[in-house]
Amino acid sequence: MGAATETFYNVIRRQGITRRGFFKFCSLTAVSLGLGPLGPSHIANALETKPRMPVIWMHGLECTCCSESFIRSAHPLVKDAVLSMISLDYDDTIMAAAGHQAEAILEETRAKYKGQYVLAVEGNPPLNEDGMFCIDGGKPFVEKLRSMADDCMAIIAWGTCASWGCVQAAKPNPTRAVPIDKVITNKPIIKVPGCPPIAEVMTGVVTFITTFGKLPELDRQGRPKMFYSQRIHDKCYRRSHFDAGQFVEEWDDEGARKGYCLYKMGCKGPTSYNACSTVRWNGGISFPIQSGHGCFACAEDGFWDRGSTYDYLTTIKQFGIEKNADQIGMAAAGVAGLTVAAHAAVTAAKRLTLKRDGAAQDNHRG
Amino acid sequence: MLDKMPQAVTIRIANDAARRDRSVERDVVYPYELPLRLWHWVNAAAILVLGITGYFIGTGTEVTPGEASDNFLFGYVRFAHFSAGYVLAIGFLLRIYLALVGNSHARQIFYVPIWRRCFWSELWRAVRWYALLAAEPEKHLGHNPLAQLAMFFMFTLTTVFMIVTGFALYAQGSGNDSWQYKLCGWVFAIWPNSQDVHTWHRLGMWVIVCFALVHIYAAIWEDVMSRRSSISSLISGEREFRD
Numbered sequence: 001m002g003a004a005t006e007t008f009y010n011v012i013r014r015q016g017i018t019r020r021g022f023f024k025f026c027s028l029t030a031v032s033l034g035l036g037p038l039g040p041s042h043i044a045n046a047l048e049t050k051p052r053m054p055v056i057w058m059h060g061l062e063c064t065c066c067s068e069s070f071i072r073s074a075h076p077l078v079k080d081a082v083l084s085m086i087s088l089d090y091d092d093t094i095m096a097a098a099g100h101q102a103e104a105i106l107e108e109t110r111a112k113y114k115g116q117y118v119l120a121v122e123g124n125p126p127l128n129e130d131g132m133f134c135i136d137g138g139k140p141f142v143e144k145l146r147s148m149a150d151d152c153m154a155i156i157a158w159g160t161c162a163s164w165g166c167v168q169a170a171k172p173n174p175t176r177a178v179p180i181d182k183v184i185t186n187k188p189i190i191k192v193p194g195c196p197p198i199a200e201v202m203t204g205v206v207t208f209i210t211t212f213g214k215l216p217e218l219d220r221q222g223r224p225k226m227f228y229s230q231r232i233h234d235k236c237y238r239r240s241h242f243d244a245g246q247f248v249e250e251w252d253d254e255g256a257r258k259g260y261c262l263y264k265m266g267c268k269g270p271t272s273y274n275a276c277s278t279v280r281w282n283g284g285i286s287f288p289i290q291s292g293h294g295c296f297a298c299a300e301d302g303f304w305d306r307g308s309t310y311d312y313l314t315t316i317k318q319f320g321i322e323k324n325a326d327q328i329g330m331a332a333a334g335v336a337g338l339t340v341a342a343h344a345a346v347t348a349a350k351r352l353t354l355k356r357d358g359a360a361q362d363n364h365r366g
Numbered sequence: 367m368l369d370k371m372p373q374a375v376t377i378r379i380a381n382d383a384a385r386r387d388r389s390v391e392r393d394v395v396y397p398y399e400l401p402l403r404l405w406h407w408v409n410a411a412a413i414l415v416l417g418i419t420g421y422f423i424g425t426g427t428e429v430t431p432g433e434a435s436d437n438f439l440f441g442y443v444r445f446a447h448f449s450a451g452y453v454l455a456i457g458f459l460l461r462i463y464l465a466l467v468g469n470s471h472a473r474q475i476f477y478v479p480i481w482r483r484c485f486w487s488e489l490w491r492a493v494r495w496y497a498l499l500a501a502e503p504e505k506h507l508g509h510n511p512l513a514q515l516a517m518f519f520m521f522t523l524t525t526v527f528m529i530v531t532g533f534a535l536y537a538q539g540s541g542n543d544s545w546q547y548k549l550c551g552w553v554f555a556i557w558p559n560s561q562d563v564h565t566w567h568r569l570g571m572w573v574i575v576c577f578a579l580v581h582i583y584a585a586i587w588e589d590v591m592s593r594r595s596s597i598s599s600l601i602s603g604e605r606e607f608r609d
Contacts, residue, residue, distance in 0.1 A: 220552075244430060245426075247426050306559065312564075326425070332572055
């Protein structure tokens with residue numbers, strides 16, 4: 001727990017920066033920010049006394065892919081994020097402490113940093129059977145989540161599980177797993193969706209909060225604007241093939257070899273908000289579309305319940321059969337067309353008989 | 367002037383403001399003013415373009431070979447869709463204005479007078495007429511109640527829906543700072559996954575297709591069966607009762 005009280009100053013001293021260097025940094029920063037003569041001492045004071053931001057990292061119903069992604073961050077390196085920038089006080093997957101020792105840290109942080117710590121949640125709580133489908137430290141996870149959320153400053157919802165529900169909330173959702181914002185409504189929640197989210201996006205969000213001491217600007221759906229305000233499609237390097245009308249039509253056709261647009265193969269880049277096409281994965285090596293596979297919108301709400309991964313048109317199940325909008329629409333238009341045709345036929349028949357009747361009556365009269 | 371009118375015309379039609387002097391000779395009224403007719407055909411053209419291009423936007427066009435820099439097929443398809451979308455949207459706004467300043471027929475597609483008892487009785491008669499059970503049609507100057515229902519629910523409401531979802535989807539490209547997003551971005555609060563908005567927008571297209579089918583058929587059918595001009599009315603503006 002001693003690490004939690006460490007300040008920025010302690011950390012950079014440990015990394016070999018002299019006190020003189022530290023003051024130089026403070027002066028330079030104060031000048032660049034246009035602060036007055038007392039500026040440098042204010043900054044130095046803040047950095048020397050303000051403890052690093054404590055972070056509690058909890059795991060609900062999840063697969064740990066978010067953690068796996070996080071530890072592969074290259075910019076910044078995850079060791080810098082975890083060991084210098086924040087004070088990761090609790091993360092049951094990677095922490096040294098275990099059992100009661102580990103659980104004690106939760107209570108300690110709650111008491112010591114009331115309203116100051118960030119609660120990072122990976123996975124989500126199931127609500128059915130009073131939350132019995134996810135037991136963590138002998139209690140339902142949802143209880144742990146609620147109690148830790150009470151005193152936190154903000155919540156980071158890691159991944160699609162915490163943000164939208166993901167696979168455990170897919171229909172029929174037997175455990176009634178719900179995203180964090182359905183359980184915690186009185187705290188700011190930063191959604192960082194993706195299955196998993198990109199490592200650099202995760203560390204980027206953490207870096208922003210520690211550097212500026214405030215939460216990043218969020219969009220309408222609670223996602224940081226800096227990473228989620230554009231679609232995969234908007235920055236896709238295959239976009240020119242989309243505009244040109246050059247599509248892959250089979251996985252092994254000429255278009256696939258030429259790197260054409262994967263839209264017809266069901267690529268959901270046009271509806272998926274994420275930074276994959278700019279930040280990419282594994283230190284900027286590649287991302288799905290670059291490897292020839294369409295995006296399947298893993299960062300979007302309910303992406304498991306939108307039919308096939310390889311269909312752009314959503315499967316609609318409300319009609320009892322699995323059809324997409326086109327099939328339903330064409331069926332409806334077909335029925336309308338047939339009705340029209342039948343109606344026209346009946347009308348014609350009726351007119352003919354009327355005419356014949358009329359002619360017959362005329363004959364009678366004649 | 368009124369006393370010279372043929373007996374076949376009901377009092378309501380006779381009293382209609384759209385009636386003109388020339389109805390003395392023929393049984394003709396003038397329900398559809400020029401701006402309204404212009405709107406109708408511009409709107410029809412926009413819907414045709416929107417339907418066709420929209421279909422291809424959802425499913426993708428045929429593959430154009432060659433360098434990407436030499437082709438812009440899908441770009442043009444989308445451009446046509448967006449342009450026609452603007453024409454439809456602006457036209458719809460003008461149409462609302464027309465409804466406010468125009469005659470009573472210009473207002474018909476914007477409401478269904480379910481509070482009027484005569485609406486229901488006329489609706490029943492219209493159903494019987496279309497089911498070929500009634501010998502004589504009601505002489506409606508504008509739309510009959512059944513048509514009014516279809517216009518309101520299948521055309522007017524669907525068009526509003528298509529304009530709103532259309533601009534919301536457009537905002538995905540123009541960005542979160544665009545006026546389209548500020549105006550229609552709330553759609554994504556209802557459907558957080560924009561794939562759903564695409565799906566609904568596409569279903570909306572099929573509603574319009576069904577409407578167009580029935581609309582065109584009914585217009586031709588009315589022209590033939592009720593001896594009441596229908597298609598030519600939307601060109602000349604005059605409605606002729608040929609019996």
